[in-house]
Amino acid sequence: EKVKKEEKPPAELAEEAYAKAEGVTAEELRDYRRFMEKLGEIKNPETGESIVEEIRTIFRKIITERKKGVLWNKLPVEEGEILAFPAQAHVAVGSGNFEPRVWETINWKNKPKELFGEFDVTIVCDRSGSMERPLIKKIEQRKAAVLVMEALKEFSDELDEEKSYLEFDFNVRSEVWTFGDDEQVEMLKPLDKNLTEKQRVLVYKTLENTSGNSTKDFLALEKIKDGVLAEDWSKIQERKLKKIIIVLTDGDSDNPAEIQRLLKEFREKGTVVVGVGITTDGANAKITYAPDGLVCEKVENLAVVLGNLLGEHIKKLNK
Numbered sequence: 001e002k003v004k005k006e007e008k009p010p011a012e013l014a015e016e017a018y019a020k021a022e023g024v025t026a027e028e029l030r031d032y033r034r035f036m037e038k039l040g041e042i043k044n045p046e047t048g049e050s051i052v053e054e055i056r057t058i059f060r061k062i063i064t065e066r067k068k069g070v071l072w073n074k075l076p077v078e079e080g081e082i083l084a085f086p087a088q089a090h091v092a093v094g095s096g097n098f099e100p101r102v103w104e105t106i107n108w109k110n111k112p113k114e115l116f117g118e119f120d121v122t123i124v125c126d127r128s129g130s131m132e133r134p135l136i137k138k139i140e141q142r143k144a145a146v147l148v149m150e151a152l153k154e155f156s157d158e159l160d161e162e163k164s165y166l167e168f169d170f171n172v173r174s175e176v177w178t179f180g181d182d183e184q185v186e187m188l189k190p191l192d193k194n195l196t197e198k199q200r201v202l203v204y205k206t207l208e209n210t211s212g213n214s215t216k217d218f219l220a221l222e223k224i225k226d227g228v229l230a231e232d233w234s235k236i237q238e239r240k241l242k243k244i245i246i247v248l249t250d251g252d253s254d255n256p257a258e259i260q261r262l263l264k265e266f267r268e269k270g271t272v273v274v275g276v277g278i279t280t281d282g283a284n285a286k287i288t289y290a291p292d293g294l295v296c297e298k299v300e301n302l303a304v305v306l307g308n309l310l311g312e313h314i315k316k317l318n319k
Contacts (some may be wrong), residue, residue, distance in 0.1 A: 054307065195261070236270040249277060249285055275292065
């Protein structure tokens, strides 16, 4: 007699169907979600708070400051437009108090008008072989890149939810690139507000492979620059779009002079390019990307450093 095949639980079948529709496997999806859970545990050593929660707090503040003029109520007051506490008013007047604090008044709060309408962040990751010496470098780079990518997606989703309350449209887009040898100079996620499960898994899995023999960060920057639309360059000049590019590297560029030429071009067009050296191996990033170069000496703090960088630039969106 044939042994009846054990049926999978409905939840597992649903997960597999969802993963298949998204172009990934259920196991890949589970791996990624486990990885994401760990990101929530990363704390800012200076504050002791979750870096993800700190970024969320900044998001909420930016969104609140961008809402249309809203009505806000102040009560109780002695004079106002609405009798908020009629029973108390009756008692007060009966006892001889003709100015009781039982009214509600309405004020109109205006919001600033001249604000950036778009915010673009590009993360450029190092896939050269030195990222495996020690392995923790590539592990922490992947955490940092995914944290920023996911944070921006969350910001974008919150903006969509609040859209009808905002003074004008505000869009957040993210992009992920890598460099190493020629074939590793590639875009893993295009510049847009979306983030599919397939893109998540692709970024996650690709950043596991750091086998390049070169550091052609300049090639990635060249391709990123060439991909910026003329319309976007105009928006940057008009302060309608704020664009930031963050390059992670644990060694010297194969062509520092070319990097500096590109940086000059980016900055003249109003785009910020930050170079983050990973451990003291990447110390020269401070010089190559000056004045926007910095070094994260403790690799385990890389996600926090990127989170703080993101936070700093988000705060400037309403200035």
